[in-house]
Amino acid sequence: MNASLPPVLVPQADPGASYRAQKAEIDAAIARALASGWYILGRECAAFETEFAAWQGAKRAVGVANGTDALALILRGLGIGPGDSVVTVSHTAVATVAAIEMVGAVPILVDIEPDTYTMDPAELEAVLAAPPPGVPPIRAVVPVHLYGQPAAIEAIVALANRHGVAVVEDCSQSHGARVGERTCGTLGRAAAFSLYPTKNLGALGDGGVLTTDDEALAERIAALRQYGWRQRYISDLPGVNSRLDEVQAAALRVKLAALDAANARRQAIAAAYDAAVAGSALAPPARRPGTTHVFHQYVLRCGDRARVQAFLRARGIATNIHYPVPVHLQPAYRGRVALGPSACRETEAVAASVLSLPMFPELTDAQVEAVCDALRALSG
Numbered sequence: 598m599n600a601s602l603p604p605v606l607v608p609q610a611d612p613g614a615s616y617r618a619q620k621a622e623i624d625a626a627i628a629r630a631l632a633s634g635w636y637i638l639g640r641e642c643a644a645f646e647t648e649f650a651a652w653q654g655a656k657r658a659v660g661v662a663n664g665t666d667a668l669a670l671i672l673r674g675l676g677i678g679p680g681d682s683v684v685t686v687s688h689t690a691v692a693t694v695a696a697i698e699m700v701g702a703v704p705i706l707v708d709i710e711p712d713t714y715t716m717d718p719a720e721l722e723a724v725l726a727a728p729p730p731g732v733p734p735i736r737a738v739v740p741v742h743l744y745g746q747p748a749a750i751e752a753i754v755a756l757a758n759r760h761g762v763a764v765v766e767d768c769s770q771s772h773g774a775r776v777g778e779r780t781c782g783t784l785g786r787a788a789a790f791s792l793y794p795t796k797n798l799g800a801l802g803d804g805g806v807l808t809t810d811d812e813a814l815a816e817r818i819a820a821l822r823q824y825g826w827r828q829r830y831i832s833d834l835p836g837v838n839s840r841l842d843e844v845q846a847a848a849l850r851v852k853l854a855a856l857d858a859a860n861a862r863r864q865a866i867a868a869a870y871d872a873a874v875a876g877s878a879l880a881p882p883a884r885r886p887g888t889t890h891v892f893h894q895y896v897l898r899c900g901d902r903a904r905v906q907a908f909l910r911a912r913g914i915a916t917n918i919h920y921p922v923p924v925h926l927q928p929a930y931r932g933r934v935a936l937g938p939s940a941c942r943e944t945e946a947v948a949a950s951v952l953s954l955p956m957f958p959e960l961t962d963a964q965v966e967a968v969c970d971a972l973r974a975l976s977g
């Protein structure tokens with residue numbers, strides 16, 4: 598840390614602020630869970646699953662330990678594993694790709710649309726028609742609704758259906774995003790949600806949930822998350838341990854009730870940032886027509902990112918980069934993962950120029966104004 602920097606006045610994210618905003622209710626919910634004497638897969642998790650499914654408009658929700666497991670358990674539930682390939686993007690949290698490899702499947706990483714930062718359907722179409730050499734058959738595609746913006750899901754579902762491939766939505770950044778009137782997470786076979794503390798719906802530790810309209814799939818995954826049990830101590834399937842605990846579920850129920858208002862606040866902050874950068878060299882995030890963006894992140898593109906970041910930081914405004922290195926260039930994956938036809942050219946350009954501004958619902962109006970003033974000063 599440079600000693601001459603001023604203190605951070607506007608953090609980029611602040612999960613503690615989310616807890617403090619509902620402290621009394623969350624503390625009461627946690628106290629209720631603690632007093633119950635039942636800490637794993639009890640009433641709170643069951644109630645959270647019912648409430649989350651209803652809020653989503655899905656038939657079933659299953660609580661699990663984290664978002665990575667949610668994705669992996671869906672793939673396992675669909676019978677996808679060794680000998681199968683799964684298509685996703687390289688411009689995502691590494692967890693998306695890690696989940697595919699966790700089940701023993703082979704990831705194929707395709708490029709993104711440069712304006713929405715989400716999967717380019719033309720790249721998906723190309724790999725479905727002519728898979729990269731040496732990969733096993735493609736069984737699923739995992740679009741990521743990145744930063745809160747729906748991917749081109751209708752085109753992706755149409756292509757997947759034509760090729761008999763399952764669509765598994767990664768909704769870890771898109772709780773509440775919509776395509777028309779339909780909620781992201783109800784548009785494919787199943788959807789995975791991380792409940793990591795900074796997500797739009799965040800626990801006070803790790804958590805995850807998945808949704809599906811397929812009752813048999815939900816039942817299979819509910820067994821897989823607990824050693825493959827359908828009845829206690831008898832494993833029907835070779836399962837894992839990935840459960841959402843009662844304390845997290847109790848807190849999540851409180852936060853779920855406030856999620857629509859929290860997303861609306863994110864959208865209002867995004868509109869203020871849009872106005873502040875209008876006409877400047879900073880490119881505001883595009884909105885896909887007919888969809889609702891829930892701004893997990895507000896991500897600018899700028900030519901001279903280091904300068905912009907330093908300018909804002911000198912005014913006490915923290916920023917972040919999601920993500921500085923595409924998955925296919927990270928040491929664990931470099932040179933060994935199959936790519937789409939463009940070799941992720943747009944992904945690499947985007948990774949070099951994106952910048953995430955402060956974004957969380959508890960930002961005060963004064964903090965938002967400070968960011969807007971700095972953005973105007975930067976371009977003025």
Ligand SMILES: *Cc1c(COP(=O)(O)O)cnc(C)c1O
Pocket residue numbers: 663664665666689690692693741767769770791792793804805
């Ligand atoms: C956060 C995130 C995940 C993983 O979630 P964990 O709960 O950390 O396992 C997966 N995909 C995306 C796009 C994410 O942002």
